[in-house]
Amino acid sequence: MAEAAREAVATQAQDYVEDTIHGKFLVFYLDKQEFAIPIEYAVDIINVQPITKVPNCPDFVSGITNLRGKVIPIVDIRIRFGKPPQEHNDRTCIIMIEEKDFTVGLIVDSVSEVITLDDDDIAPPPNLHAGVEARFIQGVGKAENGIKLILDCHAVLDDDMPGADEEKEFYSNK
């Protein structure tokens, strides 16, 4: 009896947590463009700290860093999206995102805000141009102050995407 009641409470609490984060997005800048990621992915935001380069990795993997005793790989999202690299400044941030069973840090130009988007405000991505950037986009969010591109975190971190093989080859040849 008591157990069942406790379970019910726990489920409620979980539902509550899910409710509060559902539809919320963390918005960050890359150049002038605003991107958003579902907030449940983002576990931490830290300032840029020393990163140790690891040999044999593709360019967009900046290296590894020490986050409170844990070794976390860092992905430079600018390079991942094929943009030219940029010097880090005091607005540059690392967003720690948790995907499946690992944590990865994403270097972004700056973090701007957390917004709420209704499911109706999110449009599917246009299928027109299949650029590098386009395949990382999961949807287009229409917020009051402009358009945010919603990132598909899974695609950003996972290499097994169409075109990824050539990319890999390219890096290993280098």
Add this chain to the structure above:
Amino acid sequence: MNSANDQMLEMFLFEMTSLLEQLDDILLTSEKNQSLTEDNVGEIFRIMHTIKGSSAMMDFNVISTVTHRLEDTFFYIRDNGIQSELFTELFDLMLDATDFLKSQLEAIQGGNPLTEGNDELVDRAVNFLAVLNGSAQAGAPGASPAAPAPPVTPAAPEPVAEGGCAYRIEVLFEEDCGMENLRAFMLVTTLKQQCSIVSMDPPDIESNPDSASQIMINGFTLVVTSELSLEKVQAIAEGTMHVKHVTTTPLDAVPQTGDGSSSSDISGEQYEVQVRFDDESGMENLRAFMLINSLRSNCRIISYIPSDIEGNPASASVIVEQGFQITLETPMPQADLQRVLETAMYVKSALISPLTKAAPDARKPAPQAAAAAVGPGAPQPAPAAAAPLAKAPAAAKTPADQAGKPIKQNLINVSLSKLDELMDLMGELVITESMVTRSPDLRDIPKLDNFYKAARQLQKLTDELQDMVMSIRMIPVAGTFQKMQRIVRDMCRALGKEADLVTMGEETDIDKTIIDGIADPIMHLVRNAMDHGVESPEEREAAGKPRKATVTLCAQNTGGEILITVSDDGKGLDAEKLLAKGKLNGILTKPAGEYTEKEAFMLLMMPGFSTKDQVTEFSGRGVGMDVVKKNIEKIGGTVHIESKKGYGMSVFLKIPLTLAIVDGMDISVGGGIYTLQITAINESFKATQDQVIIDTSGNEMIMIRGDVYPIIRLHRLYGVPDAITDIEEGILIWVQSGERSICLFVDQLIGEQQIVVKPLPKYLNKYDIKPCGISGCTILGDGNISLILDVGSIIENVMEKR
């Protein structure tokens, strides 16, 4: 609920594994000596019985069916003995059975479904029992092979000659077996072969179906006379199907007391024991069941409460609340009994109170023979027993203390994941300590005497703590070595060779993770020794060696490392043959004449190299030695081979004591910091430009004491910008892995430090970082990360490219 189940399963697996290991051990020693002592038969019987009981409780019916049949077999052997001609068959059957049980355990561990049933094994056991029956009573009318469980020898019931002792047997059947009268009849038939029945209660079991309910309520009581000892009669009754509990008591009033030896076999004082288990032990009913089983070897169990521990999981909670109460009879002194009880696993306390001979009747649980004059007594200890009860612990404690500390009670089982976590925490602590004591902020403070004093103290303590944590993870290699006995035995039989396995240094402790890592390589090596090294007995005789070969397994701690040797006195390696074979396989990198003997032996460990011409069941696929080498190198060890043609060969495995914390040398290249294991470094030195030799393809080399070694520039290997490129400004480190050495060119040495090895993040696994020479990383005192260089794979990487 789920976690309780998991815990139960874990406990089940743990106990099964240790029981099976014990069984293997007994079987192998017995086979070696070609004898089966009574103790061993009893022990095997007990193991089978326990496995049967616990697996039935866990609903693993395949396991319980198989063990049930084997239990029957051993039950028979225990009573009737076995001819030595049948040993081979028996041992094969038993070893196959343990293999099967182990495979089932693995399936359970892996979460896989169990085999549906193993009819083959069951049939073999049944047939074997039939053979046993047949040979024991040659000429007896056809022992039907289908005869199941108990040794129901269908020999004509011939009443035993008058004489022997009289016993009263009280039998309780399992609650839901049904047709109790029929069961009782079967029991009577079985007993008739060995005993003569004097009276039964109820007497009309054959004709009166109502007697079933009578038996259900009151049990079935028999008075028999027999020449057999009390235990044997008891055992026969217990071996009958669906019998839950048997109480056999000798009756003194028999006129023809024979030699009188039997009734005194197990007799002595009767005690009532109140057992409490450890609070957290869980599955109290299973514990109680195991306790009862272990007591059976030297006590006669009269009754226990709750009585349904085997079948009813709910009895666990009853035991938790009220304790577990056993009434037993034993010739042991009370102090010994106390010790036996207290050394049993998970037993927290055991209160023993002696009973007077007359008392037990009053204390027996309800369902007793109606014939008993005393009515069913309350199952709780009678108040009269209170006085001796109170006295018992005080009296019992002293002898227990005198007899030395009980061994088992002081052991606890901890899951490996917890130890891994502890190790991780320990690592963090070591890092944090150096972060504090080497903090750059300290440089600006002029006087810190007290701080440094305290820091040194802290360092000492963390060092001690670290040693302690490491020692917790250490387990002796004995377990791994023991498994090899079995392999040698199997291979001897399969290949028609004769060999003994001699093990030395089994008590050497090694980190659990490393033990797991060396089990496979050692197995490969032993197989190789048996298959390739050891000759056939005839060949050996012709070579003037004893027929029986010796394979030696030896472990020793040589300080920072463990040295494991696998050697045989077989035919040894033939360097010329190796080279010829290598040439054939096209793996020679220089003319065969230039190979030293040592280098020729190293060919064995090249992938795809096998000296044996045909592939056997055990080895010869050419995947053995290179896998051994790879696995050993994976745990940071090295392999090397020594051999003398005609006299055998030895393989030496050098293995680090632990993986997690190593002594490292920090070096810098460009802005980055890398760490080399101290053990890999031979020496470091500055070189001048004119010492460096450059070959035609631009490769740099340097001569150290007459030998030339290639120079690898780390900054070039890893494409590090801003590194020192002038050979005279940087520093060279001469490193070695196995037999090969190179010189690494780096910017500078930073210092020596204990480092905690951490794996690279999983996310990076897809980028082939390990093959390029980076085996992991570590967090430095200042919070930065340094990459750990693996000299072995750097060398391999470089050699490939050239």
